[in-house]
Amino acid sequence: MNLAFYAPLKAPDHPVPSGDRTMARALIKAMDYAEITVSTASDLRIYDSAGDTARQAELMRQAKAETDRILTDPKAQTWQAWLTYHNYYKAPDLIGPAVTRALGIPYVQVESTRARKRLTGPWATFAEAAEAASDHARTIFYVTERDAETLRRDAPDGQVLTHLRPFLQRADLPARSDYSGPMLSVGMMRAGDKLASYHLIAETLHRLDDDLDWRLDIAGDGPAQAEVGQAMMPFGARVQMLGALGADALQDRYEHARLLFWPGVNEAFGYAYLEAQAAGLPVVAQDRPGVRDVVAGMQPAMSEGPDAMAQRLTGLLGDTDAVQTLGAAARDKVADHHLLPAAARTLRTALEDLI
CATH class of the missing domain: 3.40.50.2000 (Glycogen Phosphorylase B;)
Incomplete structure (x- = not known):
């Protein structure tokens, strides 16, 4: 042909x-x-x-x-x-x-x-x-x-x-995450929908309890990098800006991250969701068109805002068994269909x- x-x-x-x-x-x-x-x-x-x-x-x-x-x-x-x-x-x-x-x-x-x-x-x-x-x-x-x-x-x-x-x-799945690292966000930093996702991330992090043990790595760069950095500044060393990563370096992050956190504002579908789930990462996003085409399991509704995402993050950060169970389901979804x-x-x- x-x-x-x-x-x-x-x-x-x-x-x-x-x-x-x-x-x-x-x-x-x-x-x-x-x-x-x-x-x-x-x-x-x-x-x-x-x-x-x-x-x-x-x-x-x-x-x-x-x-x-x-x-x-x-x-x-x-x-x-x-x-x-x-x-x-x-x-x-x-x-x-x-x-x-x-x-x-x-x-x-x-x-x-x-x-x-x-x-x-x-x-x-x-x-x-x-x-x-x-x-x-x-x-x-x-x-x-x-x-x-x-x-x-x-x-x-x-x-x-x-x-x-x-x-x-x-054609096959990568190594599965050992869940030893921080949460991970992956996205270009530009005005519009991507920047809106970063602002939702910041609003969600503000709602996490002060005594909760969490860290977040952010992979990506772009013209709105300064604005993203400003939004993440209140969280100090808990948030690490990694800049743009090559495919191998990003894959290494997937294989140690605890979960992928990306709200997905107006994503067509989002390759990061597939890449992360292939490594067995559960996803915290919002229930949006595009997102629901590729992400395993239900996500918080947009109408519930950052409060619902903060609640979901809190549950996953405190429950390793739930992370592994959801991660396995995500990995199976990618293996079967993506x-x-x-x-x-x-x-x-x-x-x-x-x-």
């Missing part, structure tokens, strides 16, 4: 790390695991963050030129299908639908979102293109139930929707049926 792959928001070889780049690379690795040959069709970035109609027009011009280039490439004649990752109104696929029509091959999407409210306003042109691309897809793999809601609502007749659970780029073999089976089965 030979597929073209395209990620309009961020190519797999983009120099800046992000969840999008991680997922793009994971998809390629899963298809390789499933013995599917993948060619990156284009690295043209199609992204308008500001609703700039002039930028949209220029990117549409570049996409047309890229489409023409691809159709003259001999390798395009070997493709049996085209798969686009993360088509949405700020980063629509302006290439795949045209190429697949010209080649007469199926068009497939992974993790697309529908946003018909954007069909008016500054992103209208791009939103129309994103909707048209989703309409053209024969199959769409959805990653979270939140995305599935609008995909089901707006699906054209005959379109197949398939659940592809978020997954790690590994590793390469499961993702490869889902992709291979659906694509074979399509092709």
Whole structure:
């Protein structure tokens, strides 16, 4: 099986790390695991963050030129299908639908979102293109139930929707934590949702009893690092800012941490949850869309605020048996649903049926 792959928001070889780049690379690795040959069709970035109609027009011009280039490439004649990752109104696929029509091959999407409210306003042109691309897809793999809601609502007749659970780029589980270390938080430090999660962490820590024995390591950096540091300053040496960690160093932290503490404000799903649970860490978060797609067990409701998270932390910090029991359930969930073999089976089965 030979597929073209395209990620309009961020190519797999983009120099800046992000969840999008991680997922793009994971998809390629899963298809390789499933013995599917993948060619990156284009690295043209199609992204308008500001609703700039002039930028949209220029990117549409570049996409047309890229489409023409691809159709003259001999390798395009070997493709049996085209798969686009993360088509949405700020980063629509302006290439795949045209190429697949010209080649007469199926068009497939992974993790697309529908946003018909954007069909008016500054992103209208791009939103129309994103909707048209989703309409053209024969199959769409959805990653979270939140995305599935609008995909089901707006699906054209005959379109197949398939659940592809978020997954790690590994076929087996890492070593299990020995729970000897502090709590762990993992997240980029930038304005918006990530910063909101850090503020919730600080508000929760303020609610822990003074005599409770706790420590927290924070892995991550970014433009809001100073603000995060300021929020954590009242806790003194109990909170350690680790900065950005490489994969091996972060894995070492997972293998000694007691639990993962990350509220998950507006997370799409959050790779840190999967990484931590693979090492047997229980999670303290909030019951949010995205979070509930990957985290084992119920989490405190958003309406209960930091008080409920503080209560949950207190219980886990004082009960090693509960930590180990919840950690085992989390590890089993990742083993069953969120590793390469499961993702490869889902992709291979659906694509074979399509092709």
